[in-house]
Amino acid sequence: MDAVQLDNVSKTYAIGESQLRALDGVSLTVAQGEFTAIVGPSGSGKTTMLQLMGCLDRPDGGRVQVEGRDVTDLGPDARADLRRDRIGFVFQFFALVPVLDAFENVELPLLLAGIPEAERRSRVDELLEAVGLSDRAHHRPDQLSGGEQQRVAVARALAPRPVLVLADEPTANLDTANGRRIMEIMQGLNQRTGTAFVFATHDPRVVAFATRVVEMRDGKVVGERAGQGASPTGSPT
């Protein structure tokens, strides 16, 4: 079963009196376990596409399916439940809850999903270890570096064991080393868990990690190719 499928999806934003067509009849399928990069210049529609895949927004036209289920017309609560249980997000701006420490940030989606405490603790510990932050579990975001915050965000995205993780420019605010580390972690988790990752990026070093590259321009998918799927050591797999 595919993780997510867009079928002739369109989205238009009103900016003042003018209309901006952010997505224009896009069709795309992401299978489970894929590690897909969406590339393209600013304004090409990458972020809008991720938002529609993640049920953060609704399309003006076309259909969106998550795990084969049509989610196009779901109401706000049903979309919230779907995000909570099946979709993880990693944002450019780290997006941690500032009043919660690393452990609590990762635990939050599990609390929302009503996962019992013992299982929550086990999952959070496991994920913090996977991103190399076991010793920083009780630090708040303002006590963590940018790279560490983004690693917490990756752990949080994986906590509910989603079918799909959407990452919008996940390395844009990080230096090269930390950007690389994030991509290595995401790639490792993709391979270990089978969770599909879709990430939007400008950075060719990030694109190099993808097994599939989708190119966008002016709200349309204009090309697609197999990626290098760079290994954690930097060489293509």
Place this chain on the structure above:
Amino acid sequence: MSSAEAPEIRGGLAFGPLWRIARRDLGRNRRRSLLSMLAVALGLALLIAFNGLINGVMDDMRDNTIRYDTGHLQLRRPDYDADSLSLRGSELVDDLDARLARLRAMDGVRVASPVLWIRGLMTGAEESVDLRLIGIDPESELHAPFRDALAAGDFLSADDRDGVLIGRRLAEKMGLAPGDKAPLAVVDAEGKLDEGLFTVRGVFDTGLIVYDESVALMSLSKAQAFGQARGRASAIVLLLDRADDAARLAATLDEPGLRALSWLDLNELLGYYLGTVKRFYWLLDAIVMLVVAVVIANTLLMAVFERIREVGILAALGMRGRQILQLFMLEALALGLLGCAVGIGLGLAGVAWLQTVGIDFGEEAMSGAGNLAMGSVMHGRIDLLQVLLLTLWTLAVIGLASLYPAWFAARMEPVDALRQT
């Protein structure tokens, strides 16, 4: 880990985690949270103190009126004209001894004493003062409050034929002291002007302008003779064991030619006045609550605007609109509860101080009190039920005030919230 199995949809966020986030959010801007909490505390404290003060003032007015004037119950002729203090024979109670004996034998009646009210005039060298002359049985416990308020000289005796007691303010106005002669004039039962020269036996100081300035007491027998009342009285005044029995006893005492009036009937005007005062205080309560509501709504709106992107993150993680609403309302409730706890403490302390010490507004300030039995020192009274109601009202107002900011946060589309910088 595997993403293959789809987790069941579960109930959502419990109180504990919501409270954890709310509590820490409040701690994020401590100064603002503290100021908001203080606004609630001071608002509620003010409400409790204001209402406590008005409770005390109302109690004092009612108790003073009962103690110095109306008693719990009065027996009068049905057609007695209390406004003109009529001395017409048909409007006065006769057969006093038999009636008093019967009343005093009744269960629940502590004191029964006849009283004659006469409109009079005290003339001085420079001015004359209208006053109410009250003929009393000096031995009766009914007049203990005047006896207790004696500031100079002696109290009356039953056989005192030329003595009067006057209030301190009247004595000062007329330049009189115990032993001095005071000229009094009344219009008697036959409509003739009678004048007499009386000796000021004593001066009382009740602290109530209405009595200290315009009341003179003399023995009932002398008052009856002076006003040509022929052994009659304006009313028989009763003190009961329990004030609450007044209405019930009044119903049993009505008889042809005699009407029993409870202190509630007799203080209708006072009741009306107290009702007006209460309504004024409700308006004041509403204004204070409105200020509290604005402060809370403002605090929460600022919190929402500062955290729009966080709201988007929470929504992206799967928090439902209802849960986001609960989160912000929980913050408001926490501020409200803490503020109310402090406010109750401050308010009760304020009323306790009013109860024991009171506020002295000074006689001049209270000279406009007219016929109301108000002293210059106002006291408060704690009414715990009222405190509870004011607290619940305050919390309800806070809840309402927080609804809009919380709803604003909850209804935002996650994508719009995430777009905010």
